[in-house]
Amino acid sequence: MIRTRFIRLVSAAVIATVAVAGLLLGWRSAVSLNAQLTSQQLAIAALQKKVTSLESGQAAEVDWSAVAAAVEPSVVTIGSGDVQGSAWVAHADAGGSDLITNYHVVADAYSAGTSTVQVRHKDRTVTGTIVRVDRNDDLAVIHVASGYRSLEGSDYMQFSAPISPGNSGGPVVDEQGRVLAVASAKLVGNGVEALSLGIPVQVACGALVTCSVS
Numbered sequence: 001m002i003r004t005r006f007i008r009l010v011s012a013a014v015i016a017t018v019a020v021a022g023l024l025l026g027w028r029s030a031v032s033l034n035a036q037l038t039s040q041q042l043a044i045a046a047l048q049k050k051v052t053s054l055e056s057g058q059a060a061e062v063d064w065s066a067v068a069a070a071v072e073p074s075v076v077t078i079g080s081g082d083v084q085g086s087a088w089v090a091h092a093d094a095g096g097s098d099l100i101t102n103y104h105v106v107a108d109a110y111s112a113g114t115s116t117v118q119v120r121h122k123d124r125t126v127t128g129t130i131v132r133v134d135r136n137d138d139l140a141v142i143h144v145a146s147g148y149r150s151l152e153g154s155d156y157m158q159f160s161a162p163i164s165p166g167n168s169g170g171p172v173v174d175e176q177g178r179v180l181a182v183a184s185a186k187l188v189g190n191g192v193e194a195l196s197l198g199i200p201v202q203v204a205c206g207a208l209v210t211c212s213v214s
Contacts (some may be wrong), residue, residue, distance in 0.1 A: 078128070078142065079118035080109045087119070087142060099142040103133050106140050119144055156197040157181040163196045172198045 074089040078101050085105030091098040099119065103110075106117055110130055119128040119142065128142040159172055163186040172181040181198030205211035 073121075075121075077120040078105055079120060080106045081114075083108060090141075096143055096145040098131075099128065099144065101140050101142060103135055103138045103140045106130050106133070106142070107135075110140070117142060155200060155203070156184065157200050159196050159198060162186065 071088075076087050076089075076099060078085045078087050078099075083105055085101050087099040087101035087105075089097050090100045109115075109117060110133060115130045117128050117130065119126050126144055128144045130140055131143045132141040133139070157172070157180060159181070163183050167183050168185070170183045171179045172183055173179055179201050181200050182204055183196065183198050186196045201211070
């Protein structure tokens, strides 16, 4: 009878152990499942964030026509003999502007010993000088001298539009209607054509009146 009771106790202990083990296994499975669900939720949230970012980028598309209009004043055409190319203003100050173009645009002229090229912007053409070249990287720097001239201690802006009687004191404007100078005089002499001078607008606006921009 004692042996029977002992067997029953052992059987009960075994059953209890198996039950605890089953509960522990179930708990571990639940924890693992929750961890997987959390990981999946984080991945989904990250994907949703990327999709939202891409959609926002598409909504704010670049207006390339506006960009082109903004940079157009700094882009010029280079004429070097029979070769034409483009250049852009890399630096500008009171001494003039430095333009960057490809070396192959000016290579023929430069190799022939010619250091000048024609620089065109819309209906205006000026002479530029090749000041540096880099054959390996196919680059060249062209300098365009400032249109300012100093006469008898005063600075004048040189321009090609002719001054007629009655034009003195009038505005010299660019293609956007901005006043650049006050028409003042023209040079007359043998071989001189359409060489006019104006007082820079900075002189008038800085010394006599406060100018406004509209």
